[in-house]
Amino acid sequence: MSETNAIVIFGASGDLTRRKLIPSLYDLHRKGRLPKNWRIIGVSRSEFSDEAFRDHAEAGVKEFARASYDAKTWREFAKNVSYLQGDLTEFEQLQAVDRHLCEWEEGHGGNRLYYLSIAPHLYEKAVANLGRADMVHETHGWRRVVIEKPFGHDLASARQLNQAVHQVLAESQIYRIDHYLGKETVQNLLVFRFANSLYEPVWNRNYIDHVQITAAETVDVGHRAHFYDGVGVMRDMMQNHVMQLLSLVAQEPPASFQAESLRNEKAKVFSAIRPIRPQDVAKCTVRGQYRTYRDAEGVAAGSTTPTFAALRFYIDNWRWQGVPFYMRSGKALAAKSTEITIFFKRPPHLMFPMPEGDKPAPNRLSICIQPDEGIHFSFQAKVPDTPAEMRTVEMSFHYEESFGALAIPEAYERLLLDVIKGDASLFTRSDAIELSWALIDPILEGWDSKYAPPMNFYESGTWGPSEAEELIAHEGYHWTHGCGNDTEDSERP
Ligand code: BG6
Secondary structure (H helix, E strand, O other), X not given: XXXXXXXXXXXXXXXXXXXXXXXXXXXXXXXXXXXXXXXXXXXXXXXXXXXHHHHHHHHHHHHXXXXXOOHHHHHHHHOOEEEEEOOOOOHHHHHHHHHHHHHHHOOOOOEEEEEEOOOHHHHHHHHHHHHHOOOOOOOOOOEEEEEOXXXXXOHHHHHHHHHHHHHHOOHHHEEEOOHHHHOHHHHHHHHHHHOOOOOHHHOOOOOEEEEEEEEEOOOOOHHHXXXXXXXXXXXXXXXXXXXXXXXXXXXXXXXXXXXXXXXXXXXXXXXHEOOOOHHHXXXXXXXXXXXXXXXXXXXXXXXXXXXXXXXXXXXOOOOOOOOOEEEXXXXXEOXXXXXXXXXXXXXXXXXXXXXXXXXXOOOEEEEEEEOOOEEEEEEEEEOOOOOOOEEEEEEEEEHHHHHOOOOOOOHHHHHHHHHHHOOOOOOEOHHHHHHHHHHHHHHHHHHOOOOOOOEEEEOOOEOOOHHHHHHHHOOOOOOOOOOOOOOOOOOOO
16 A cells, blocks of 8 residues: 555544534545545544444534535545544553554554644643654654644643653644634735735834734634633633734744744744733733623633733834734624734825815725635825815725635645645744743733733623723724724824
């Protein structure tokens, strides 16, 4: 048999496998992108026959795959899907999984991707067991381990986890997933910035006034309350997804498109961000909780877990000195919208006749990560048939219009393929994880101390507590709401 490629999903009975992993692998198969001789083996503690697991997976594909379900393609795909009951934290059970794989590989070895879709507190033990069972040696084919977020719950635990996995695996075998990096619109940030010559010359403190990054969700914590309570928005969204967006907006051009080069630039940005000291949290951050959060099953009585956060960072380097980066994220907000908006400075002088005190809006570039993926640039245009009246108008790019409705694949599709190809560019390196935690930790520490800002309660379906507006209004700005839909200005007075 030629080289085999096993995709072993640990924690296969969970939601992630059904909603994201299997549908993405199915889409990759449909596009002919999986390598030859591939096989998916689901492993978890639940009892499933192969047949029952395939039915479970099929339902996920019907509901979540990008392209419409096709019975023939499914049958071809399903032939390579099987299930093993087992717990990878139990050494003997893991050995049984290994024996099963060896049989399939017919003793020739083969490539293996181990996907840890398990509870984060089991990562250390799981990786240690993979090592102990001798399942990670790369003598006959590659061995790669995918680790889902959250990677640690603070700097100390992230460090400890990094040390533990490095005892068993080389960094090149570890793929720490942040699914935001698999989003097309996020990857496009680098193309937009560095494959066009127009923006890079003005992408700095001389022309950019401030930057806003919003990751807003309408969903509340719902049935995930057990997981979410005690975690909160800073660990769930800020430390990873939102910080990744910030790094892509703020980083220097990498010299090459190689993983190390790309990841070096990210680490440099994180090291240049000025940490918010615990004693400054009331000045630089806002925290909130939607009013009905404490009613959810799984939330501790009187919980102070934040479901909303807004904050301001500065980056201490030549490019960004003095430019505020405002970031916010929350659950149960008015809209699902992830966007980055760059506000440019005003022209130094305006010679146009204008009513006293009137100022045209400055240029604004809105990068819509989701759901209406695209880019909007707003600028001033002369209103026809007036001497010099101006109005803000917009140039827009929508993925759907330019590339078609189904052009954007599921983020996991790209990420899984990259693991198979051995390209770690879109995965987080150990140093970046730790640097990012080093920026989040002091905020959480401040929120737990006498310096903490009050917990602000907000109504579901709003844009969070009004204090978030005050944080930014203080410097004369206001948050943009809805990519490209907000024509209001955000400016310094
Ligand atoms: C996950 C968080 O990482 O990202 C969830 O744990 C959040 O709480 C989700 O809802 C948001 O992802 P997306 O792709 O829907 O923006």
